[in-house]
Amino acid sequence: MVLALFIPRISASRGIEGVIDSLSNAVDYHSRGTVTVQLPQGGDDVVYNLELWSTPSVAGDTLNACNYLIDWNLTTANGTSKGFTAYHDGNFYRNSDERLQECHFQWDSIPFLMRHPVQSSSQFTDMLPQLLAQELQTIANAPDWTYTFTPDTICGGEPAAVIKARQTVHGVVARNILYILDPQTLMPRKIERENNPGSISEQMLIMKYDITDRTQPAGMSEEALIERYPTVFEKFRESNFSLESLRDKYLPGFSLPTIANQRYTRAKTDPFRVPTLVVFIDPSVATAAETIRQIREAQLMMPRSIDVIYTILGSDRDGATELIGTLQPGEQLLMSAQSLARNCGVTSTPSIIIVNQQGIVKDIIIGFNKALSTSVIEKTAVL
Numbered sequence: 001m002v003l004a005l006f007i008p009r010i011s012a013s014r015g016i017e018g019v020i021d022s023l024s025n026a027v028d029y030h031s032r033g034t035v036t037v038q039l040p041q042g043g044d045d046v047v048y049n050l051e052l053w054s055t056p057s058v059a060g061d062t063l064n065a066c067n068y069l070i071d072w073n074l075t076t077a078n079g080t081s082k083g084f085t086a087y088h089d090g091n092f093y094r095n096s097d098e099r100l101q102e103c104h105f106q107w108d109s110i111p112f113l114m115r116h117p118v119q120s121s122s123q124f125t126d127m128l129p130q131l132l133a134q135e136l137q138t139i140a141n142a143p144d145w146t147y148t149f150t151p152d153t154i155c156g157g158e159p160a161a162v163i164k165a166r167q168t169v170h171g172v173v174a175r176n177i178l179y180i181l182d183p184q185t186l187m188p189r190k191i192e193r194e195n196n197p198g199s200i201s202e203q204m205l206i207m208k209y210d211i212t213d214r215t216q217p218a219g220m221s222e223e224a225l226i227e228r229y230p231t232v233f234e235k236f237r238e239s240n241f242s243l244e245s246l247r248d249k250y251l252p253g254f255s256l257p258t259i260a261n262q263r264y265t266r267a268k269t270d271p272f273r274v275p276t277l278v279v280f281i282d283p284s285v286a287t288a289a290e291t292i293r294q295i296r297e298a299q300l301m302m303p304r305s306i307d308v309i310y311t312i313l314g315s316d317r318d319g320a321t322e323l324i325g326t327l328q329p330g331e332q333l334l335m336s337a338q339s340l341a342r343n344c345g346v347t348s349t350p351s352i353i354i355v356n357q358q359g360i361v362k363d364i365i366i367g368f369n370k371a372l373s374t375s376v377i378e379k380t381a382v383l
Contacts, residue, residue: 016140016149016163022186023133024065029054029187031212035124038204048074054128055220063090063105063112064119066130067220072123084229087119088220094122095229100236107241127207129187136179139165144174155180160189173197187212226342234342242345243353246361251278251353252343256334259317259327264309264334272357274330275383276307277376280341282349283312283319287368291350292324298376305330306380311337313349352376356383 014021030053037046054068064087073082083096090105090112103111103118111118125131139145147165155162163179176194181187191207222242226233253268279295281288295308307330312320315336324333344353352365354376363379365372 015151016136016147019149019161019163019181019186020133020136020140023129023136023188025056026129026187027055028214029129029212030214031187031209033127033207033209033211035127036206036208038206040200040202046074048072048124050124050127052124052127053220054130056130058089061089063117065134066128068125068128068130069220069225070124070128084225084232085122085124086225088222091222092119092122093222093225094118095232095236098236100232100238102237102239102241104239104241106245126193127188127191127209132179132188132191136163136165139163139177144168152183155190159183161186182212185212223343230339230342234338237342237345237347240345240347240366243347243351243364243366244345246344246353247364249361250359251355251361252340254337254340254343256311256337256340259321259324259333259335264332266359269359271359272307272355274305274307275357275380276309276355277380278309278311278353278355280311280313280337280344280346280349280351280353281323283314283316283323285349287350288323291368291372294373295352295376296328298373298380299328299330301373302377302380304380307331309334311340313337313341354379354383 030051032049032051035048035050037048049072051071052068054066056066057064058067067088069084069086071082071084073080081097083094085095086093092103092111094101105112119125120131120134126135139147145165145167147163150162153160153162161181161183163177163181165177165179166173167175174196176192176197178190178192179188180190182189187209188207189209189212191205193205193207195201195203195205250268253266253270255263255265258264277295279291281291292310299306299308309332310324311334314320317335320333320335327333341351348367350365350368353361354363354365356362362383365375365379369375
């Protein structure tokens, strides 16, 4: 315990480099806080409530210093806005009310390689300790920045370590930043960012960290994000990346009600009797009936037996029964499949997942086309 108490002070004695080290290596970081935006023309402050999680990126990830989740909300006269921003291992997600933006380096590297990349320049990412470390490294080395570091002082009646930094561009002060840190852990307690001081566009951002602790990070994978924000991914997801990425992976496990009011339950690694089509159907989509007709046509023309699981995105049993008609041998009709669609990354219907007997996804068909039966035959023939 005595040694642990001295380690932060040893880091502090190293000056700003000690602070940078502590921030960079913050593992399983968790904090709550607020960001207050003050404008020079007066009016009410804008106050965001935040919860942040971060941990250093895995080895080999050169895109960002940390994996993170930032959950935020803002109360206004018109109600509460909320959203989140998250990054892990080359995957970026940003939700604001009824929009979910996704960027995946595997599909499109450009958003990650721009001058202001999405993963490190999005709103509130400058509150994360690992990205604060990068900012302080710039301040320590860039010729347009000057700074002072006081490792042992008092702020707000409490012991603190303080960094004051100023950026000057062509002789004009562009930014002032005040960092107030816990003198033991060197984690941030408060940051004041003054942009364009003295100008008409002057803006003050005050970031306060209310609670800082070490907890298991939340939302450091897509599965964890879907579990935390199921409605966002179910209603607002537009990208097909997750569905396309299922190839050569096990189909997610599920347990759904059948049309006979029983349950069809399958674990992730359970095999199928024969190769199987998992068909996501929305009865409200105009092509739903024709999709089913073409799949049944393909079944009759195939040289081998296949099973078909029709998964309905809805709970209207009468409508589903009318749409599907009499179930044929090898067919299953499952209801209320929104959770399975969400876990598979299905964003449009029809979507057909072609699975081999081992339960591994071998191919995918997204959307309706007039030659759907031919596509199904061709893709299942090579299983």
